[in-house]
Amino acid sequence: MSQPRQPIESGVPDPFPEMHPVMVKNYGQWAWHDRPRPGVLRHVAKSGDTIHTVKAGTQRQMDVYTVRTLCDIADTYADGHVRFTARSNIEFMVADPAKVDPLIGALAEAGFPVGGTGNSVSMISHTQGWLHCDIPGTDASGVVKALMDELHQEFLHERMPNKVKITTSCCQINCGGQGDIAINVQHTKPPRINHELVSNMCERPAVVARCPVAAIRPALVNGKPTLEVDEKKCVCCGACYPPCPPMQINDPVHTKLAIWVGGKHSSTRSRPMFHKLVAAGLPNNPPRWPEAAEVVKTILYAYQADARPWERMGEWVERIGWPRFFEKTGLPFTKYHIDTWRGARASLNTSAQVRF
Ligand code: SF4
Numbered sequence: 001m002s003q004p005r006q007p008i009e010s011g012v013p014d015p016f017p018e019m020h021p022v023m024v025k026n027y028g029q030w031a032w033h034d035r036p037r038p039g040v041l042r043h044v045a046k047s048g049d050t051i052h053t054v055k056a057g058t059q060r061q062m063d064v065y066t067v068r069t070l071c072d073i074a075d076t077y078a079d080g081h082v083r084f085t086a087r088s089n090i091e092f093m094v095a096d097p098a099k100v101d102p103l104i105g106a107l108a109e110a111g112f113p114v115g116g117t118g119n120s121v122s123m124i125s126h127t128q129g130w131l132h133c134d135i136p137g138t139d140a141s142g143v144v145k146a147l148m149d150e151l152h153q154e155f156l157h158e159r160m161p162n163k164v165k166i167t168t169s170c171c172q173i174n175c176g177g178q179g180d181i182a183i184n185v186q187h188t189k190p191p192r193i194n195h196e197l198v199s200n201m202c203e204r205p206a207v208v209a210r211c212p213v214a215a216i217r218p219a220l221v222n223g224k225p226t227l228e229v230d231e232k233k234c235v236c237c238g239a240c241y242p243p244c245p246p247m248q249i250n251d252p253v254h255t256k257l258a259i260w261v262g263g264k265h266s267s268t269r270s271r272p273m274f275h276k277l278v279a280a281g282l283p284n285n286p287p288r289w290p291e292a293a294e295v296v297k298t299i300l301y302a303y304q305a306d307a308r309p310w311e312r313m314g315e316w317v318e319r320i321g322w323p324r325f326f327e328k329t330g331l332p333f334t335k336y337h338i339d340t341w342r343g344a345r346a347s348l349n350t351s352a353q354v355r356f
């Protein structure tokens with residue numbers, strides 16, 4: 001009798017073989033932790049063992065030489081154990097406190113800033129972008145690099161009212177999460193359809209079903225089955241483009257950036273929050289995205305100046321109110337900030353935590 005096929009486990013690998021021995025020994029038995037300085041965590045176990053974690057920022061998309069440099073630093077100055085965080089920081093673990101300062105020196109020498117802990121601006125998280133995805137409307141990694149170059153002092157110091165989590169997303173609809181400040185792609189025109197290719201490349205019923213406002217219909221053009229878009233209904237979300245690449249929506253001029261504020265995933269102090277649109281139609285302007293960077297810095301420093309200790313960005317805005325937010329940041333409030341799409345109430349009200 002044939003054996004049943006075993007499932008292929010492609011999830012998170014077993015972390016224990018690569019874990020620092022002090023962490024393996026004291027797994028689940030930690031007594032307390034603190035931050036002796038920005039970028040350094042100290043964890044003390046119930047057994048009395050201590051481990052320091054040194055956090056450094058990276059450019060995320062790294063060539064093999066950079067990875068080797070980081071590994072050499074881990075072998076020479078740390079105990080040979082590293083991990084990457086979800087925000088592309090690298091963390092080195094050392095059991096001997098005397099190794100912390102030389103390790104920080106070696107990282108600084110190689111150009112990797114140490115920080116990103118506590119009430120700082122941690123590395124900006126971003127979606128996969130052109131490396132792994134076929135629909136990006138901008139280079140999310142580039143936006144991150146350009147912005148962190150400008151915010152790097154805020155990574156080094158813990159001088160914000162609370163932690164600041166910034167995110168970027170290179171399309172309007174798919175991966176990416178809530179952020180204190182989010183820089184997201186915004187399409188401003190309906191897709192342009194290449195009718196020659198639709199019947200060969202697209203599963204048309206699936207594309208029709210995907211449109212959130214039912215703007216796509218089957219059509220015949222030059223005798224060929226294709227699709228058409230009711231441009232009055234289309235909200236330029238880009239949801240039709242992934243399953244049907246001939247419905248091209250990315251555009252060098254009409255693909256813009258929008259800034260959203262006040263989101264968070266955590267339920268510490270207050271419930272998780274959705275971020276809200278505060279600036280739209282900013283130029284998608286590589287390689288430094290100066291217009292988006294200016295808006296982000298304006299919001300960040302208004303928050304720093306006005307928020308109470310431990311208020312997250314969204315909590316600050318809720319306390320002072322959105323009208324005061326626009327006054328304090330000087331951003332214009334327009335009719336486009338008002339969400340008039342009633343369908344969101346039914347389709348987004350699905351999380352166990354977010355209810356409205
Ligand atoms: S945000 Fe959109 S374009 Fe960017 S990686 Fe995710 S799915 Fe792809």
Ligand code: SF4
Pocket residue numbers: 190191210211212213214215216229233234235236237238239240241249
């Ligand atoms: S861009 Fe969005 S709203 Fe417009 S046709 Fe495509 S799926 Fe529909």
